Amino acid sequence: MAAISSSMISVGSAVSCHVQAGKISKSRPSSLSIDVPTVTKSFSGLKAGSAVRCDSESSFLGKENNAALRDSFITRSAKSVKSYTRQFQPQASTFKVAILGAAGGIGQPLALLVKMSPLISDLHLYDIANVKGVAADLSHCNTPSKVFDFTGVSELPNALQGVDLVVIPAGVPRKPGMTRDDLFNINANIVKTLVEAVADNCPNAFIHIISNPVNSTVPIAAEILKQKGVYDPKKLFGVTTLDVVRANTFVAKKKNLKLIDVDVPVIGGHAGITILPILSKTRPAVTFSDEETVELTKRIQNAGTEVVEAKAGAGSATLSMAYAAARFVESSLRALDGDSDVYECSFVQSQLTDLPFFASRIKLGVKGVEAIISADLQGLTGYEEKALEDLKVELKASIEKGVSFAQKKAEPVTSSSS
Numbered sequence: 001m002a003a004i005s006s007s008m009i010s011v012g013s014a015v016s017c018h019v020q021a022g023k024i025s026k027s028r029p030s031s032l033s034i035d036v037p038t039v040t041k042s043f044s045g046l047k048a049g050s051a052v053r054c055d056s057e058s059s060f061l062g063k064e065n066n067a068a069l070r071d072s073f074i075t076r077s078a079k080s081v082k083s084y085t086r087q088f089q090p091q092a093s094t095f096k097v098a099i100l101g102a103a104g105g106i107g108q109p110l111a112l113l114v115k116m117s118p119l120i121s122d123l124h125l126y127d128i129a130n131v132k133g134v135a136a137d138l139s140h141c142n143t144p145s146k147v148f149d150f151t152g153v154s155e156l157p158n159a160l161q162g163v164d165l166v167v168i169p170a171g172v173p174r175k176p177g178m179t180r181d182d183l184f185n186i187n188a189n190i191v192k193t194l195v196e197a198v199a200d201n202c203p204n205a206f207i208h209i210i211s212n213p214v215n216s217t218v219p220i221a222a223e224i225l226k227q228k229g230v231y232d233p234k235k236l237f238g239v240t241t242l243d244v245v246r247a248n249t250f251v252a253k254k255k256n257l258k259l260i261d262v263d264v265p266v267i268g269g270h271a272g273i274t275i276l277p278i279l280s281k282t283r284p285a286v287t288f289s290d291e292e293t294v295e296l297t298k299r300i301q302n303a304g305t306e307v308v309e310a311k312a313g314a315g316s317a318t319l320s321m322a323y324a325a326a327r328f329v330e331s332s333l334r335a336l337d338g339d340s341d342v343y344e345c346s347f348v349q350s351q352l353t354d355l356p357f358f359a360s361r362i363k364l365g366v367k368g369v370e371a372i373i374s375a376d377l378q379g380l381t382g383y384e385e386k387a388l389e390d391l392k393v394e395l396k397a398s399i400e401k402g403v404s405f406a407q408k409k410a411e412p413v414t415s416s417s418s
């Protein structure tokens, strides 16, 4: 019964494929087979249904372009054996996921969305307060994963035992007038403490950092993991999916495109001008006037502030962030589960530029980052070239701020300072 439920809560498939009741195959009780007579392309992002088969060109998350994207960087000869008909069949419910900061504005809707994944066996919800009720509430949803609650630092090690993927949305959100860097001092300490616990209890887990400023908190996490001797750069991710989600939404609206078809790579970092949507690489191919490019780029860069101001003191983006983070979790779990066709943008250790961390499209695999995709940085427009050079200055400073915070914390206390 649980397996049937899991496929029925297949929001991704249901929305993306415009499933009508009559089109759901009844021949395979635990699978949702959608009969759309189009050439099958790959499927990425949040999709529930452990045995979902979706013969559609697109998913509701808009990452339907994997096949086309893959085509853009595989060799010509390899292209002749196109694998559009390949079907990925995820295994059922095997992964343990922990959300740290699960009672918060992002944590709660994220936990709900993640609870819908059929790939998860155990969902660990950790927070310093108020997490018991969230877990009790969520545990009534008849989806496969079991929900466990953990409150306070004494329960943190247990929250992380045996976990495959840790998501960290713990921290303070931005208030009007604050920049992401204003959050630095509070959130840097929170991320440091939590990542230390991850290093001690589940050093092989994928780590998704949501807490801002991501441009600094990811380098902090890397330093902490290095200090603990367990740093694997392939498994540490700054979550920038929301920038892609926003870019896709805004571009689709502006250009009157079918939303689920649009895919805009977003590179750089995750704050202000460091967020650089590469509009010239939008799929499907579409042209923008100079004015449209400037307007869209600025809107995508300032979309977080749009929400902060609209919420007028009640926090920053939570629902769209949860949606974006859930997509990134699902993509990571699919990669861990053996899907060899998963691409997302993320802020990771990188050699694409002269900066040690950089957001770009990456290919996800069982061991984490399998490849960093350089194609989006080639053949940039003059506007994008300049924006890339400009963002590097700010991004470099934010990365260095994170590194020096973590290194300073690691310095032994000297007698003169005691």
Ligand SMILES: NC(=O)c1ccc[n+]([C@@H]2O[C@H](COP(=O)([O-])OP(=O)(O)OC[C@H]3O[C@@H](n4cnc5c(N)ncnc54)[C@H](O)[C@@H]3O)[C@@H](O)[C@H]2O)c1
Pocket (backbone or CB within 6 Å): 100, 101, 102, 103, 104, 105, 106, 107, 126, 127, 128, 129, 169, 170, 171, 172, 173, 174, 183, 187, 190, 193, 194, 209, 210, 211, 212, 213, 214, 239, 240, 242, 243, 270, 315, 316, 317, 318, 321
């Ligand atoms: N990466 C992104 O795209 C993005 C987008 C929006 C917000 N954010 C960031 O996500 C973070 C959370 O935002 P929110 O709106 O959910 O905030 P929130 O205040 O609603 O929730 C934060 C939660 O973290 C918990 N928390 C605080 N310290 C903790 C600790 N040491 N251990 C565990 N939990 C702890 C709090 O109890 C709270 O439940 C903020 O830093 C915000 O800036 C990131």
